[in-house]
Amino acid sequence: MAKNLLFEVGLEEMPAHVVVPSMKQLEEKTRQFLTDNHLNFEAIQAFSTPRRLAIYVTNLDEKQEDMEEEVKGPAKKIALDAEGNWSKAAQGFVRGQGLTTEDITFKELKGVEYVYVTKHTPGKSAIDVLMGLKDVITSLTFPVTMHWSKYDFEYIRPIHWIVALLGDEIIPFEILDVQTGRASRGHRFLGEDVTFAHADEYLEKLKAQCVLADSTEREAVIATQIKEIANQNNWTIELDDELLEEVNNLVEYPTAFVGNFDEKYLAVPEEVLVTSMKEHQRYFDVRNAEGQLLPHFISVRNGDSVKIENVIKGNEKVLIARLEDAEFFYSEDQKLTIDQCVNKLKNVTFHEKIGSIYEKMQRVGVEAQIIGENVGLTTEELADLQRATEIYKFDLVTNMVGEFPELQGIMGEKYALLQGEKPAVAQAIREHYMPISSEGELPQSNVGAVLAIADKLDSVLSFFAVGMRPSGSNDPYALRRQTYGIVRIVADKQWRFPFLGLQRMIEEKINADQEVYGIQLTDEDKQVLDFLHARLRQFFLGKNIRHDVIDAVIHAEQEDFYRLFETADMLKAHLEDEDFKPSMEALTRVINLAKKVENEEAAINPALFENDAEKALYEATVRLEENVANQTVEENYAALVALRPLIEAYFDQTMVMVEDEAIRNNRLLQLRKISKMSLALASLDTLITK
Known part of the structure; x- marks a missing residue:
């Protein structure tokens, strides 16, 4: 007969932000515990208040299911000696399963006979299994913990009582000096202690003591x-x-x-x-x-x-x-001028290894102009951007932001307008912090978006330059969030963003005058690019892009990040096309052979072609190469797919790896042309085709 389970952990008041995550964690771990221990149930509910975490499970089996398991032992030739007697290996095997040699049967597996036994394990009573809830309760993790009294055990807050009932029966276990029972506590000021005769009384009896546990x-x-x-x-x-x-x-x-x-x-x-x-x-x-x-x-x-x-x-x-x-x-x-505030920033440290906030603003001024020109801002927008970079952190030294740090940027916009700055400049000051969370609101203005990208990119480049890269879950300066913000802004604005080219231009400018900019930027091993790629992966996963498509896009021989966004969406849309599989297989064959090219700078010699298929593929490739830079991602994909019949005819009529070195290299160079255009789209050879 099924019964209902209740257990409640009574605590001192928890911080509000911990309550719901802890309740959900307890529910999930309880569900997993019951599943792992083969205790069937109908439904599970979780309850919480600042002083309690509780679980209520309906129609829980009174005992585990009996288990019947077929266990494989040693091979028959090892289990029996020359006289046909059971070997020590066979006897040890059955003894370990709690059985005897009389329980042995033989079954063939891949042409070899093995010893098998069928092991019957009777299910334990639910009350015995549920004593393991102690480990479920103590396994919860929290952002901060504390210990109390003489105990080394740490938890979010001290545990004061534990209710554990299966129907009307107490489940006996103990955590530290707290023994399970049926007594809970009502509201700290309006209620009294309460005793549950049965698990089903939980919500109503607590409500009578001014506690809404749900x-x-x-x-x-x-x-x-x-x-x-x-x-x-x-x-x-x-x-x-x-x-x-x-x-x-x-x-x-x-x-x-x-x-x-x-x-x-x-x-x-x-x-x-x-x-x-x-x-x-x-x-x-x-x-x-x-x-x-x-x-x-x-x-x-x-x-x-x-x-x-x-x-x-x-x-x-x-x-x-x-x-x-x-x-x-x-x-x-309002008695302060913007210039006074900016001047104060010379004495405000951004980071001891990097320099002052004023120096950061000087760097961002350079970086923002490079990015702004790249994305095509108008002359007026570039002028507004320049003014914004000169002052955009000024509100950090105001009294209001000192008292309310969450208003940085917001007060900058307010004060900038009061002092006669252009609305576009003031708006950019507020927007440069966006997004303030992973999926937060993005900047709306072009000037604000460029300033946000430049400010975030400067932080990433600066911290990487001084060797302060995030590791594991440790990211004290939120560089992952800031980089993800860059990715989201570029995707939202649909801007060209050739990262490596921009990075080279930024480093040349900044490194030319360390006295002004406060730091030398270096990234010889392209760790920032790898870091950006990891955030791109996060972005694509959020759009339900397939893993192999993500890998193909990220590893494309393509500098422009926005092209990668387009390619991911485009490939996702074509995965189920009839010609997708044969086209990718044909292009993959081309890409793999093209890796054998020894001298990529050599020119293709059409005079060395020996058949019509070579000529046809070459002419089509030249036409595509002339247009590829001016076509959309979709058009380039369609053009590459259209090459498939020519590629297949080429391989039917042409042996690429011939002994004649000149002809072999000529053919590999031709394939390399197609390969480069394919890989500029995505690493098509890594796509999974089924």
Whole structure:
């Protein structure tokens, strides 16, 4: 008869950002544990609050399935001696399986007879198996851990209680000095200890003690309460998903409430007000129907509505103190000029091995112009870009960014506009940080996009030049994220991006004046290119491009990154074409033979052709070579595929590796022409054709 399983780990309050990942991790590890131990079940649910992680499994088998396994032993000639008696090898084999020689049978495998036994393993009772949940609980990993008392064991927070029930029966195990039982704890202030007679009582009994253990239910309660407040006041409130999840993981029994602040603070840029409320206090901002910020906020209390007025006053007091600071900083910052701020950056270190932020800005000015000219910015855009690079980090030394680092770039745009900079320049200052996360928003303006690429590329080139490359999971300067940002921006803008050519131009300019630029850039082993290729792979995987297509594209003899994006999409679209397999096989044969060319600089001599197939292929190749640079990726692919009949006829009528050296080399050179055009598209010889 199946039973329901409940276990709960009671902890001191966990950080909000850890709660959901830990709950999901516990669910996955429990699922794997039950599967590995052959315990069937119907469904599994995970619950969490800041003080608990819990799992509820329905219709779990009372015992493991009995196992019957056929085990192969030594060969028959080893199992029997010359007299036909069982050898020590055979006796040792069956003894190791808990059986006797009477259980042996012989079966033939690939012409050889082997000893086989059928091993029957009766399933253990679920209660015995589930004692292993101790290892599931202790195996959880966290971004930070702590240890307590005299124990070396580390966990996200100290464990205070463990509930473990199979139906109405306690599953006995112990973690440190905490023994499993049926007692849990209610809300820290509103509830009492609670005892479960049966696993099925979990949610209802905790709810009676002011704990909503189901995080989905708790989040729905918060959303409903906030929407009711909004409807009552005719307000618009955006339920930011990340903030909603964080607030949800700070409470066990939510009660939403409204707080207020003086309208005078609305004179401060709304980004500052929203940051003060959202990032620092976990409040939801309030707007009218037109989207204008109002002097109110909504917060969520971990408790009921009793004496909620005191809670409101306390939250208002904390927020107003922050807004007072913000108002003061905003006023003080307007006394500074941009030039004063830029001059201060000469004394602000970017990294001790690389130099100051001012020197970084000088390098980015050079790099941005090289990239901007390459992608075809207009004269006006290049001028705006130049001005942006001269000042784009100035807000780092403002009071506001010192207090609210998450507003860097945002305040730069605000202050630049206040001091009369062009909107395009101000926008680029904000956009150069984008994307701020792997899949974050990209720069919209061309000037901002180039500045973002240049700033990120400079960081990568600089850190690689001083030997500070990311290794394993260690990436303290977020170089992987920044490089992935470059890839995404180039793909989004559909810009030509011949990386190695750009890198050479940048290095020549920067290395010409170390006194100004602060560093010598070197990358002789092309590690930056390899690093970029790894981020390209990440980008393509996110677009569900096949692994062999990714390898083929990344290893193309092609400098322009945007061509690689086009090629990946194009190959993905043609994989199921009828002529894909024979065309790739024909081109692969060409590529493999072309590797035997000894002198690529030699010219092809049509006078050495011995048949019409050679001539036809040569003429078609010359025509393609004349057009390949001006054609799209799709057109070049179609042209290469169109060569297949000529290639097949060529190989039918032509022996390439003949003894005559002049004729052999002439033929290899002709194949090398096709190979170079193929490999410029992608390493077509690495594609898997089935």
